[in-house]
Amino acid sequence: MKIPVIMLSGFLGSGKTTLLLSLLKESKRRGLNPGIIMNELGAKDVDGYILQESTGTRVEKLLDGCICCSRKEELPRSLTALLARRPDIIYIELTGVADPDEIVRSLLTPPLADRLQLHHAVTLLDAENVLEYSSRFSSDKQLVRTLRQQITTADLIIVNKSDLVEPETLWKIEKMVYKQNSESEIVFTHYSQINLAPLLTGIAVRGLKDSAPRRGPGNVSGAALQRMNTGSSSGSSATAVHEPVSGTDSSFSQVAAVTLTVPPAWAGSLRREELEQFLQQWGYSLLRAKGHVRLAGEDSVQLVQLAGNRISWEASSYPGQPYIVCIGLNLDEKAISRSWAALFS
Numbered sequence: 001m002k003i004p005v006i007m008l009s010g011f012l013g014s015g016k017t018t019l020l021l022s023l024l025k026e027s028k029r030r031g032l033n034p035g036i037i038m039n040e041l042g043a044k045d046v047d048g049y050i051l052q053e054s055t056g057t058r059v060e061k062l063l064d065g066c067i068c069c070s071r072k073e074e075l076p077r078s079l080t081a082l083l084a085r086r087p088d089i090i091y092i093e094l095t096g097v098a099d100p101d102e103i104v105r106s107l108l109t110p111p112l113a114d115r116l117q118l119h120h121a122v123t124l125l126d127a128e129n130v131l132e133y134s135s136r137f138s139s140d141k142q143l144v145r146t147l148r149q150q151i152t153t154a155d156l157i158i159v160n161k162s163d164l165v166e167p168e169t170l171w172k173i174e175k176m177v178y179k180q181n182s183e184s185e186i187v188f189t190h191y192s193q194i195n196l197a198p199l200l201t202g203i204a205v206r207g208l209k210d211s212a213p214r215r216g217p218g219n220v221s222g223a224a225l226q227r228m229n230t231g232s233s234s235g236s237s238a239t240a241v242h243e244p245v246s247g248t249d250s251s252f253s254q255v256a257a258v259t260l261t262v263p264p265a266w267a268g269s270l271r272r273e274e275l276e277q278f279l280q281q282w283g284y285s286l287l288r289a290k291g292h293v294r295l296a297g298e299d300s301v302q303l304v305q306l307a308g309n310r311i312s313w314e315a316s317s318y319p320g321q322p323y324i325v326c327i328g329l330n331l332d333e334k335a336i337s338r339s340w341a342a343l344f345s
């Protein structure tokens with residue numbers, strides 16, 4: 001019996017982990033044993049920690065590079081390890097700059113092809129930013145190509161973050177998607193809330209299956225569109241570890257990750273506004289930031305996220321040394337490190 005795979009792709013911060021959280025909760029509710037592979041560009045496992053903390057599910061992590069290129073050879077190894085745990089369904093969350101077509105190719109190549117079956121290729125789009133990508137990233141043609149590939153490879157496209165845009169923008173996005181992929185289903189939603197049933201149709205607990213999983217009928221309708229409050233707000237030596245995302249056939253040649261750590265002596269001294277200013281000064285060259293920090297005057301550790309130039313905060317129980325992973329296009333690593341160190345001088 002082949003194990004069904006649902007692949008989640010989409011640019012940085014588009015809502016993949018938010019969707020995966022819902023899928024995991026729904027999988028558990030159905031008594032399924034899910035296997036998860038999560039790939040992160042940075043060396044820190046921010047999303048894996050969020051998933052483990054919220055659902056208790058073990059996550060197979062592939063950090064510090066992209067499994068469509070620089071860490072390509074690690075995917076078969078991780079999938080083989082995961083299969084030994086006899087999952088009913090495997091979710092693969094790609095990095096925001098991964099070419100999903102490369103992953104589909106790996107899944108269709110023996111020996112993986114003998115054991116796995118691609119059930120759905122889902123791509124999330126950030127409604128607030130997706131129409132700007134071609135002009136914003138015009139200096140990185142490879143990245144623009146990869147983002148197109150994310151649209152053309154999908155059989156389900158979820159236009160997420162629709163709470164942040166006007167209906168006109170959604171129509172433009174629909175037109176843009178249709179031009180590139182007229183076959184896929186497209187839904188509009190916020191916080192990745194969609195009807196999960198069609199995605200999981202045909203997936204059953206091992207032993208209860210009498211045939212190979214089949215795709216369900218379409219109709220993955222999103223939640224009713226409505227404006228909603230995002231909950232976002234308008235934050236020895238500090239170290240910066242640069243993680244060049246290498247690989248000869250890299251799909252994201254100019255995208256790199258930097259991990260910034262807070263010196264132990266300064267933990268709990270950062271002010272929220274200071275950190276927000278630090279993150280916002282790089283404009284769109286800082287594509288994504290996420291990490292756990294301890295702020296002055298706050299009891300709990302905070303999970304801070306920057307996506308599409310918006311910053312959000314939520315309480316976290318992360319027990320380790322505070323850090324932030326910054327992912328950017330042509331980021332000036334020296335300037336970032338200097339600016340970060342200045343926060344602690």
Ligand SMILES: Nc1nc2c(ncn2[C@@H]2O[C@H](COP(=O)(O)OP(=O)(O)OP(=O)(O)O)[C@@H](O)[C@H]2O)c(=O)[nH]1
Pocket residue numbers: 010011012013014015016017018019047095096160161162163164189190191192230288305307312
């Ligand atoms: N306003 C708004 N925020 C959202 C929505 N969906 C997700 N977010 C927020 O956007 C940020 C990024 O969401 P994630 O689900 O982590 O995105 P991702 O695609 O997994 O991000 P990476 O894996 O880092 O590429 C988080 O702070 C989410 O809470 C939405 O529909 N509307």
